[in-house]
Amino acid sequence: MIDISGHILQKRKQILIITLLIAVLCLILIPQVSVNYNIIDYLPKEAPSTMALDVMHEEFTKGVPNARIMVPDVTIPEALELKKLFSAVDGVEEVTWLDDAVSLNVPFETLHTETVEAYYKNSTALFSITLNDEKASSAVNELAEIAGEDAAMSGLSVSSTFSKGTLASDVTKILFIAIPFILAILFLTTDSWLEPFLLMFTIGVAIVINMGTNIIFGEVSFITQGVAAILQLGIALDYGSFVLYRYSEIRKDGLSVHDAMKKALIKSFTSVTACGIATMIGFAALILM
DSSP, rough: HHHHHHHHHTHHHHHHOOOOHHHHHHHHHGSSSEEOGGGGSOOOOOSSHHHHHHHHHHSSSSSSOOEEEOOSSSOOOHHHHHHHHHHTTTTTEEEHHHHHHHHHTOOGGGOOOOHHHHHHHEEEEEEEEEGGEEEEEEHHHHHHHHHHHTTTSSSHHHHHHHHHHHHHHHHHHHHHHHHHHHHHHHHHHSSOOHHHHHHHHHHHHHHHHHGGGGGGGGOOOOHHHHHHHHHHHHHHHHHHHHHHHHHHHHHHOOOOOHHHHHHHHHHHHHHHHHHHHHHHHHHHHHHHO
């Protein structure tokens, strides 16, 4: 460990340059990482629901409806006009309503009551919509605007779209609260005003590299995309604090900056390694749950 610490400090400039270059590359790659908002893709292959969906896709050539919109206080002509507007939205593959189940050219009173009420009841129209997975988010937002504030929406695509917006908003709020709070604590517990910024910058670079290297997986879930940075911030903060504490403690003994950091790396190796192993075991346990 002594040789490794000495080598790290000796090559610190080269390591810094290489790390920053990798971070810049990963920053460019982050937008290229596909984010999967379809939670069904993560169900076990042997789960009954997964097998049922596979059978549906095999038996039916058309897509499975993944959104429903309920619009109150509309007449049948108004509902038919809404159906046309919904169908014109980019990303909408099919809109199903009452006119697809029965003919509206016959007297309304002669139609089968249960069939009618499945789509239209008490002046409220219920539409089943099939959305393209790649354009679902933008389509859901546009459909919501057309349907109006009094309308209600449900379905997998709708849930994923609103989860995306909610998660992004919540993560932003958490970071805006957490980062100043963390900096305040670091300012109170470190010997230099520069150390907290260096630590946060280092963690930020690590987060960028982690998010950029997700490109090797092709895609990640929207949950991973949302919470990974916060998890990494909380975990890496401990490890960085261990090293900074050891460094400050050793510097008080009168050692030079170089020797103090070398000794700090050696002394903090055991605690950082132990915490790292504990973290790995903890996440491995989550995988097996």
